[in-house]
Amino acid sequence: MVFNSLTFVAFFAIVLLLHAMPFGWTTKKINLLVASYLFYAAWNPPFVILLWISTVVDWYAAQALVRAEGKHARRAWMLLSVVANLGMLSYFKYGDFVLQNFSALMGAAGIAYTPPAWDIVLPVGISFYTFATMSYTLDIYLRRALPAKNFLDYALFVTFFPHLVAGPIMRPTELVPQFESPRKATPDMVRFGLALMTLGLFQKIVLADAFLAPAAERVFDAKDAPGFVDAWTGTLAFSGQIFCDFAGYSTTAIGAALCLGFAMPDNFRFPYAAVGFSDFWRRWHITLSSWLRDYLYIPLGGNRHGPVRTYAALMGTMLLGGLWHGAAWTFVVWGGLHGLYLAVERLLRTRYAGYRPGPLALLGLGLLTYALINLTWVFFRAHTFGRAWEMLAGMVGAHGDAKPILGTPLLVPALAIVACLVVAHWRMRERTLESAIADTSPWLLGAAWGLMLFAIVIAQGAGNAFIYFQF
Amino acid sequence: MTAADRPGVAQPVPERDVPVRPWGPMLAGALIVFVVLMAFWEAYWRDYGVHPAYRNSPGQWAIQRRRIDHGEGDALVLTGASRVLFDVQLPEWERTTGERPIQLAMEGTSPLPMLDDLAADPAFTGRLLVGVAPDVFFSGFEYRGEVVKYAQKQGPSQRSGTWLSMHVLEPVFAFYEPDFALATVVRRQAWPLRPGIEKRTRVRKLAESDFDRSTHMWDKVANDRAYRAMARAIWAEDFGAAPPGMDTPASFDKTVETQIARAKKAIDTMRARGVRVLFVRMPSSGEYYAYEQRYFPRATTWERLLRETGTPGIHFEDYPQLQGYELPEWSHASASEARRMTVQLAPLVNTAFARHNPE
Numbered sequence: 101m102v103f104n105s106l107t108f109v110a111f112f113a114i115v116l117l118l119h120a121m122p123f124g125w126t127t128k129k130i131n132l133l134v135a136s137y138l139f140y141a142a143w144n145p146p147f148v149i150l151l152w153i154s155t156v157v158d159w160y161a162a163q164a165l166v167r168a169e170g171k172h173a174r175r176a177w178m179l180l181s182v183v184a185n186l187g188m189l190s191y192f193k194y195g196d197f198v199l200q201n202f203s204a205l206m207g208a209a210g211i212a213y214t215p216p217a218w219d220i221v222l223p224v225g226i227s228f229y230t231f232a233t234m235s236y237t238l239d240i241y242l243r244r245a246l247p248a249k250n251f252l253d254y255a256l257f258v259t260f261f262p263h264l265v266a267g268p269i270m271r272p273t274e275l276v277p278q279f280e281s282p283r284k285a286t287p288d289m290v291r292f293g294l295a296l297m298t299l300g301l302f303q304k305i306v307l308a309d310a311f312l313a314p315a316a317e318r319v320f321d322a323k324d325a326p327g328f329v330d331a332w333t334g335t336l337a338f339s340g341q342i343f344c345d346f347a348g349y350s351t352t353a354i355g356a357a358l359c360l361g362f363a364m365p366d367n368f369r370f371p372y373a374a375v376g377f378s379d380f381w382r383r384w385h386i387t388l389s390s391w392l393r394d395y396l397y398i399p400l401g402g403n404r405h406g407p408v409r410t411y412a413a414l415m416g417t418m419l420l421g422g423l424w425h426g427a428a429w430t431f432v433v434w435g436g437l438h439g440l441y442l443a444v445e446r447l448l449r450t451r452y453a454g455y456r457p458g459p460l461a462l463l464g465l466g467l468l469t470y471a472l473i474n475l476t477w478v479f480f481r482a483h484t485f486g487r488a489w490e491m492l493a494g495m496v497g498a499h500g501d502a503k504p505i506l507g508t509p510l511l512v513p514a515l516a517i518v519a520c521l522v523v524a525h526w527r528m529r530e531r532t533l534e535s536a537i538a539d540t541s542p543w544l545l546g547a548a549w550g551l552m553l554f555a556i557v558i559a560q561g562a563g564n565a566f567i568y569f570q571f
Numbered sequence: 572m573t574a575a576d577r578p579g580v581a582q583p584v585p586e587r588d589v590p591v592r593p594w595g596p597m598l599a600g601a602l603i604v605f606v607v608l609m610a611f612w613e614a615y616w617r618d619y620g621v622h623p624a625y626r627n628s629p630g631q632w633a634i635q636r637r638r639i640d641h642g643e644g645d646a647l648v649l650t651g652a653s654r655v656l657f658d659v660q661l662p663e664w665e666r667t668t669g670e671r672p673i674q675l676a677m678e679g680t681s682p683l684p685m686l687d688d689l690a691a692d693p694a695f696t697g698r699l700l701v702g703v704a705p706d707v708f709f710s711g712f713e714y715r716g717e718v719v720k721y722a723q724k725q726g727p728s729q730r731s732g733t734w735l736s737m738h739v740l741e742p743v744f745a746f747y748e749p750d751f752a753l754a755t756v757v758r759r760q761a762w763p764l765r766p767g768i769e770k771r772t773r774v775r776k777l778a779e780s781d782f783d784r785s786t787h788m789w790d791k792v793a794n795d796r797a798y799r800a801m802a803r804a805i806w807a808e809d810f811g812a813a814p815p816g817m818d819t820p821a822s823f824d825k826t827v828e829t830q831i832a833r834a835k836k837a838i839d840t841m842r843a844r845g846v847r848v849l850f851v852r853m854p855s856s857g858e859y860y861a862y863e864q865r866y867f868p869r870a871t872t873w874e875r876l877l878r879e880t881g882t883p884g885i886h887f888e889d890y891p892q893l894q895g896y897e898l899p900e901w902s903h904a905s906a907s908e909a910r911r912m913t914v915q916l917a918p919l920v921n922t923a924f925a926r927h928n929p930e
Contacts, residue, residue: 101728106735108728142728244581271574273581291594298601310754354587363587366573382575390574390582398579504767509758511765538590546597550604557605558612560752 101142103297103352104305104561111139112356115261116290119360125282129252132260132360139261140225147223150188155258157184158233162240162247174241181237185230192222197427225265227424231391233258236272238395245273253279260362262353266346268367269387278362285361295549296355302552303348305561307517312341315514319505320481320491327502331494334506335474337514338481340521343372346385366532372473372522373529375457375465376449377441380473392421414446415439425480430488434479441472463526470522613746620791621745624779627656627678627786629715630733633722635673635784636688644694646673650685651702653678654853657778657903659700661785663913668921672700674784679714679774681707683830686837688719689846698847698924701834703876703884704902705852705867709827710814737782750776772805777903793897793905802900803858810862817866827872835880849923850877850884851916854893859901883927885919892919 101107115135119128141148161181168174190198199215206213236254239245248254257275258264285293319326319334326334350367357364367387374380381389400413415436422435457465475492482488493499506514528536537545574582625631639648647670649655655676665671675685682701689695706712721729740747749755755773764770775798780786791798817823838848852873855863869886877884887893892915896908904912 105728105732106739107731110731110735142731143726145727239581271582274584277584286589288589288594291598292589294598295594295601306753310752311757314754358587358589363585365582365585369573382573386573386575390578394579504765506765507768507771508762508765509760512762513757534588534590537592542593542597543600545592546600547604549597549601550608553601553605554608554612555753557609558746558751558753560747560749 101139103349103356104301104309107142111135111142112359116359126252128282129256129279133252133256136256136259136261136264140259140264143224144221150192150223150226151229151259154185154188154230154233155255157181158237158258159251159254162237165237165240166247178237178241182234185234189226189230192220192226194423194427195220228267228269229258229264231269231388232263232271235269235391235395239272245271248272248276249280260357262357262360262362263364266349266353267385267387268350268353268364269391270364271391274365275362283361285359289361290359293355293358293360295545296358297352298355298549298552298556300348300350300352300355301556303344303351306552306555306559307521308341308344308348309561310559311513311517312337312344315506315510316341316481318510320483320487322505324505325490325499325502326494326505327499328494328497329511330502330505331491331499332474333511333515335478335481335491335495336518339372339470339474339477340514340518342477342480343368343521369532370525370528372470373466373525374469374473375462376445376469377438377472378445380469381438381442388421388424392417392424396420411443411446414442418442430479430482430485433485433488434476437476437479441476466526613744616746616748616751620789620795621748621751621776622779623742623745624748625737625741625782625784626748627778627780627784628733628736629718629721630725630729630736631780631784632675632677632718633725633730634733635675636719636722638673639689639692639697640694643673643697645697646670647698647700648673648689648695649676649700649702650682650689651676651700651851651853652680652682652704652707653777654704654855654903655700655702655851656784656786657788658853658909658912659916660787660906660910660913661781661783663910664917667914667917671783674786676702677715677718678778679707679712680716680718681711681713681830683708683711683833683837684713684716684719686834686841688723690837690840693844695841696845699841699849700920701848701850703850703852703873704855705863705872706809706814708876709830709867709872710817711826711830711833712814748776770808772808774805775802777802777900787906787909788899788903790906792903793899799899806859806900806902810858813866824871827875831876831879834876838880838882847924847927848880848882849920849927850880850882851920852884852886852888854887854896854898854904854912855902856898857901883923885916885923890915890919 101111115132118131118135123131137148137151140151158181161177161184165174165177168177196218199218203213203215236245236248236257240247248257253276254272256279257270257272260270260275263270263275315337316334319330320338322330347368354364354366365387367385369383369386371380371383374383397413397417400416401409402413403410416439418435418439419432420435422431422433422438425431425434475495478491478495479488482491490499494502577583639646649659649672653676656674656678659672659674659676661671661674676682677685686699686701689699736747759773776789777792778786779789792802793799812818813823817826841848850873869888873884873886876882885893893912896904896912898908899905903909
C-alpha cells in the first residue's frame with residue numbers, strides 16, 4: 101500500500117494501537133513483521149514470496165559466512181547472497197531490457213530476432229530490499245558487523261514497512277540493534293513523527309502530485325517540441341516533483357518509524373542548495389549514494405589506486421547507479437552525466453585546491469549546480485532520447501517558434517513552488533529541519549501543521565504511486 | 572552526520588532527536604486549525620449546492636465490472652459515455668423491466684475499451700447496450716479509458732481504499748469530489764491567458780452518483796441559470812472545429828473506420844458466445860446537436876456503424892418517445908427528465924434485444 105492512501109491511514113492506526121498495547125517485546129515485533137508483510141502484500145500478494153526468498157537466502161548465507169573458516173568459503177557464501185539478490189533483481193527488472201538490447205544487437209548484425217513478450221510485472225520496491233538484504237551479508241563478509249542474534253530481528257530489519265519499498269535504504273547495523281531491546285515512543289516522539297508524516301504527505305500529495313507533476317507531464321509527454329519557457333518550466337517542475345515525491349516518501353517513512361519508537365536516517369539534506377556534485381550526492385538520496393560508495397565504489401578501488409582508477413571507479417559507480425534507477429539507456433546517461441560532473445569537479449578541486457568562494461560566488465556555483473542537475477533530470481524523465489534532445493534543444497532556445505504548451509494555471513504555480521523550494525533549500529543549507537523547528541514559534545508551527553493537513557485533505561490525492569516505487 | 576560522512580564503515584544506529592517544543596499544544600493547535608478550515612471548506616461547498624454523493628471513481632467502476640465475473644455474466648450491461656451514464660436511470664429501469672442493469676458507461680470515454688475488455692471475458696454472456704455519443708465514439712476519445720486497466724490490475728489496498736472511501740468519506744462530505752480538489756479549484760481561477768494558448772476549460776461537475784453508479788444530473792445544472800450557461804459555454808469551446816485528427820475528409824474517414832473496425836472485432840467475438848449487442852444514440856439538443864450534425868453526420872457515422880457491424884440500433888431521432896426532453900446543457904437530461912426518458916427507453920431496448928438473435 102502507498103502512504104498516501106486511506107488504506108494506509110487505517111493500517112497505520114491499527115499498527116500504532118497494537119504497538120501501544122501491553123504485549124511482550126517479541127509479540128510486538130511479530131506484530132510489526134506481520135503488518136509489514138501485509139503492507140507489502142497489499143500491492144500484489146504473490147510477491148511476498150520474493151521477499152521471503154531474499155530474506156531466507158541472506159539469513160542462511162550470513163550464518164554460513166560466520167561459520168566458514170577459509171577465505172574462499174567466505175567469499176563463496178557472500179557470492180551466493182549477491183548472485184541470488186542480483187539475479188532476482190536482474191530477472192524482474194532488467195530481463196526485458198536485456199532482451200530488447202539483444203534483439204537490437206542481432207538486428208545490427210543482420211540477424212532478425214524478435215524476443216518473446218516479457219509480461220513480467222516488476223515487484224514493487226525490489227531494488228530497495230535487495231540492497232538492504234545484500235548489505236547484511238556484505239557487512240558480515242567485510243567484518244563490519246555481526247549477524248543478527250535471531251531470525252525475527254533480521255526478518256524485521258528486511259521487512260520493516262516504513263523503509264521496505266522506497267527506503268531510506270537501511271543497513272543492518274542501523275536497524276537490527278533497535279529491535280534487540282524494547283523501544284517505546286514517547287508522546288513527543290509520536291507527535292513529532294506525525295508532524296513529519298504530515299510534512300512528507302504534504303510534499304507528495306499537494307506539491308508533487310497536485311501542482312508539479314501535471315506541468316512536468318504536460319511538457320515531457322507533449323508531441324510538440326517545447327520552446328524555451330516550456331522546456332525549462334517542465335524540467336524545473338520535474339526537479340521539484342521528484343524531490344517532493346521522494347523526499348516526501350522518506351520523511352513520511354522516518355515519521356512513521358519514529359511514531360513506533362524507531363530511528364531512521366535522513367535521506368535528503370536540502371539537495372538543491374548543493375554547491376558541486378559531490379555535495380549534491382551528500383544531500384540527495386543519501387542512503388543510496390553511501391550504499392553505492394561503500395559496496396561498489398570502494399571495492400572498485402575508490403581513490404586508493406591513482407587518478408585513472410579513481411575516475412574509472414567513479415564513472416562505473418554512477419553508470420550502475422543510473423541503471424539501478426531504471427532499465428533504460430536514458431537512466432544510464434543520467435548516471436553517466438553525474439559521473440562526468442563528479443569527475444570534472446574532482447579535477448577542478450585538485451587543480452584549484454586553495455579556492456574558497458565568497459558568498460556571491462557560492463550562490464552562483466549553487467545555481468550552476470542546480471542548472472546542471474536539471475539537465476540530468478531531462479534524461480531521467482524523458483521516455484526516449486528523442487524527447488530528451490527536444491527538451492534540451494528547447495532549453496537552449498533552439499525552438500524559437502514553438503507553440504506554447506503550458507497555460508498559466510499550470511506554469512505559474514509550478515514555477516512559484518520550485519522557486520520557493522530552491523530558496524528554502526538555500527536558507528536551510530547549513531541547518532537541519534530539527535534545528536529550524538526548535539527556532540520557530542510554536543504558534544506558527546501549529547498553524548503550519550494544521551494548514552498542511554487541510555491542504556492534504558482538500559487536495560484529494562488519487563493515491564498516485566511514488567516515483568521511486570518503479571525502481 | 573549522515574552515512575555520507577562515514578565512508579566504508581558500519582553505519583551506527585541513527586540518532587533522531589525530537590526538537591524541544593510544546594508538541595502537545597502544537598498538535599492541539601494544528602487540529603483546531605484543521606477542523607476550523609475543514610468546516611469552512613465543507614460549508615462553502617454545501618452552500619454552493621453540493622450534497623455528499625458517491626464518487627464516480629475507478630474503484631467504483633471496478634466494483635461494477637467485477638459483478639460480471641461474480642455470477643452476473645448474463646446481465647444487461649450499459650456502456651457508453653456520459654449520456655448513458657446520466658440519462659439511463661437504474662431505479663426506473665428496474666421498475667419498468669424488473670432488472671437493474673450493470674452501469675459501466677464512463678463520461679467522456681469511448682465505450683471501445685470496455686467492449687474490448689468484455690469481449691475478452693468469457694464470463695460475459697448477457698446483453699450489451701452501447702451508447703454512441705458521436706463526438707466521443709467516432710473520435711475514439713478516451714478521457715477515462717484507464718479504468719479498464721485499473722480494474723484488471725486493482726490490488727488489495729486499492730480495493731480496501733475504495734471500500735473505506737465509499738463507507739467513511741463519500742456519504743458524509745460534500746467537498747470530496749474531484750471538481751472541488753485544491754489544484755482544480757486553483758487552475759480554474761481567472762488566470763491571464765498565455766499568448767498562443769487556446770482557452771480550454773475543464774468540464775465542471777455535472778452529475779451525482781449513487782452506490783452502484785446510478786447517476787443523474789446535478790440539480791444545479793438544471794436549476795442554476797449561471798451554472799447552466801457556464802456548462803454550455805464549456806461545451807461550446809469545442810464547437811468551432813472538428814476534433815483533433817479529424818479535420819480533413821481523409822483523416823475523418825480513417826478515424827471513423829478505425830473505431831468501427833475495433834467495435835466490429837469486439838462485437839463479433841462477443842456474438843460468437845451469444846452476447847446480444849445494441850447501439851443507442853441518446854438525445855442531444857441545441858448547439859451540441861448542431862455541432863454533431865455538422866461534424867458527425869448520421870449517414871457517415873451512425874448508419875455506417877450499424878451497417879458494418881451488423882448490429883441493431885436505436886437513434887433518438889427515429890422514436891418520438893425519445894424526443895422533446897429538457898436537456899439543460901444540450902447534452903444530458905435533467906434528473907426528472909432522465910427518469911421519464913428511461914421509462915420510455917427501457918421497453919424499446921428490450922424489444923430490440925428480443926428481436927435481435929445472435930447468429
